[in-house]
Amino acid sequence: MRVGMGYDVHRLTEDRDLILGGVKIDWEKGLLGHSDADVLIHAVMDALLGAAALGDIGKHFPDTDPAYKGISSILLLEHVTKLLREHHYEIGNIDATIIAQKPKMAPHIPQMRANMAKAMGINESQLNIKATTEEKLGFTGREEGIASQAICLLNERKES
Ligand SMILES: Nc1ccn([C@@H]2O[C@H](COP(=O)(O)O)[C@@H](O)[C@H]2O)c(=O)n1
Ligand SMILES: C[C@@]1(CO)OP(=O)(O)OP(=O)(O)OC[C@H]1O
Numbered sequence: 001m002r003v004g005m006g007y008d009v010h011r012l013t014e015d016r017d018l019i020l021g022g023v024k025i026d027w028e029k030g031l032l033g034h035s036d037a038d039v040l041i042h043a044v045m046d047a048l049l050g051a052a053a054l055g056d057i058g059k060h061f062p063d064t065d066p067a068y069k070g071i072s073s074i075l076l077l078e079h080v081t082k083l084l085r086e087h088h089y090e091i092g093n094i095d096a097t098i099i100a101q102k103p104k105m106a107p108h109i110p111q112m113r114a115n116m117a118k119a120m121g122i123n124e125s126q127l128n129i130k131a132t133t134e135e136k137l138g139f140t141g142r143e144e145g146i147a148s149q150a151i152c153l154l155n156e157r158k159e160s
Contacts, residue, residue, distance in 0.1 A: 002156070023115065043148035043150040081120045098147075101133050106131065
């Protein structure tokens with residue numbers, strides 16, 4: 001069994017869509033990034049890559065590569081899942097937290113979970129997503145950005 005953790009932050013800005021867990025959330029601001037800036041999926045990918053000792057998302061998907069400009073992070077998550085399979089790992093479980101003052105994430109979490117579980121080829125029971133505010137403190141509290149944290153367990157697949 002191997003454990004991994006991930007953390008990511010993206011800045012909130014006008015004229016961008018807010019996409020989290022592959023869900024486009026109707027909101028006045030969105031997250032800035034080279035990709036679609038899906039900070040939840042980025043934290044989960046970093047946890048998975050970390051558990052497998054395969055580096056991080058910046059190593060696999062450099063933000064200097066035009067191939068990743070505007071890309072859906074769901075596609076990047078599918079790629080990370082393929083990498084894990086190639087290295088004989090399977091996902092045990094993932095627990096992730098979105099840290100955002102606004103908007104309310106709870107209504108969107110079932111769809112995020114469905115999208116991400118599908119991309120990773122796992123059961124939804126293996127993926128928990130939750131949200132918290134930081135009580136109006138710090139950069140998330142001032143609505144300047146959204147952060148995410150994730151932790152995961154990987155199992156080494158036994159060859160038959
Ligand atoms: N952006 C958010 C933040 C929180 N929630 C939900 O509200 C609960 C209470 O949040 P506190 O930060 O006051 O502890 C939290 O447990 C989440 O269920 C949310 O949906 N979206
Ligand atoms: C996801 C990538 C893809 O180029 O771009 P960004 O959306 O800027 O996200 P970041 O969390 O800064 O990680 C870097 C890149 O891997």
